[in-house]
Every structure is written in C-alpha cells, then in structure tokens.
Amino acid sequence: MDVTQAVRTLAEVLPAHEAPSAATPFGRAARDFLYGEVWSRPGLSRRDRRWVTLTCVAAADSPQPIEDHVHAALASGDIGLEAMLEFVLHFAVYCGWPKASHVEGAIARQWDRIHRERGEQTTAWPQLGNDALRPAAWDGTARTRRGGVHRLNLTPAPPMNSPYQHAGILNFVFGHVWQRPGLNRRERRIITVASVALDDSPVLLQTHVRAALHSGDLGKEEMDEIVLQFAAYYGFAKGEALADAVETAWASKAELTEPTH
Incomplete structure (x- = not known):
C-alpha cells in the first residue's frame, strides 16, 4: 500500500478533511483501503463515486460526513449546484423527504461556506419558474x-x-421526476440503485439493477465498482445483497442474448 498515494487521494476527495489517524484500525482502514484502494480505482469517474457516496451518507443520517461530502463535491467542481439540488429531489423519492430536507440544508450551508472561503459573496440559488415542473x-x-x-x-x-x-x-416518479433535466438517466440509475440497496427493497433492487444493466445505461464493470463504493459506505452485508442482484441480472441478460438453435 502506497500511503503517500492514499493521503493524496484523500486530499483530492475531501480537500478540507484531515487524514484519519493511523493509530486505530478504523483510521488505518479509512486511509489505506477507502482512499488508497476504493476511491483511486478506475472504472467509475469521481463524479459517479460521489453520487453513490452522497446517497449512502445522506441515508445513514451521518451529520458530519454529509457536510464533508457535500462540501467536497461542490468545492471540487465535480458536481454543480443545480445537479446537486436535482439529486435532492431524486433522493427524496427513494429515501424519504425528511432525509432529503437535511441534505438540502447541508447544501445551503456548504454553498455559503465555499463562497466565504473564497472571499466571495454567496450567489443565490436558481429561481425556478413553473415551467421547470414540466x-x-x-x-x-x-x-x-x-x-x-x-x-x-x-x-x-x-x-x-x-x-x-x-x-x-x-x-410523479416516472411521469415527472425521471423525465426532469439536471441529471441524465445514467446518473439517476446510479442514485436509484444505491437507494434501493440501502432501503432493503429486494424487489425494487432486482428491478432497478436489471433495468440499469439490460438497458445498457450501466455496464457490468461499472456496476461492480458501484457495489464496492456502496459497500465501503453502507456496509458489506448490504453490499453483498447488491452484488448478488448484479450477478443475477447479468446472468439473465446473458441468457437473453444467447443464440437459439
């Protein structure tokens, strides 16, 4: 394990966050595994990994990680404000309005913080007209x-x-939310897959994983990386259920494409 690379990746992912202490097993694992191996892997863009992570920390009701990851996503430029606000609506559909309200509050706080840190006046959020309701x-x-x-x-x-x-x-969900601009369909798939995996929704988990893979919106290698990112932030037990759903869906896709004789 290249500790220097792990610390460098941490600084890129959470630029305002101190490296965890290596004096505890948790701190060493966070540094060496989470940042040294998971975040540095190819297969998903950093923006994609942020969608999985934001979904997990928001659903886990983790106050400081929510603030940290919202700040990092916005400050890095990986995710813009409008896309982040659209994420809140999609997240609300699959994980609940109270949790989404908490995330939106974090976005407001961190948006203000970023501008203060840069010595700038905080820019206002976009004002949406009724035409945005499509x-x-x-x-x-x-x-x-x-x-x-x-x-x-x-x-x-x-x-x-x-x-x-x-x-x-x-x-509402399919007639409106999934049709909105702000996030593309692939990104909505990533957020949804993470949401239904942590919601303990076995039928929806199978449905959305299958749809993501069978539609071609997400490839198998990308989905495998989503599983790992998800397991790192929401636990390997739930990650195992997501991994099983991916393998089942992928096998069924292979059966559909096998030539008939």
Missing part, C-alpha cells in the same frame, strides 16, 4: 405514462388501482 409530463395520457415506466424499468407498468401507484409511481 407540466407536459403530467398532462400525458395514462397509456403514455405507463409506457414510460416500461421503457425505464423494462417491466410492465403497475395498475392504477391505488393512490400510491397512480399519483405516486405513475404520475
């Missing part, structure tokens, strides 16, 4: 909305037989 997505027919679910999840759309399915899943 009303066309809400005005579509039920058939169109159900078709959108099928295109994204590669599974039949749910019936419109409850408020959850009708107003929540069909209209």
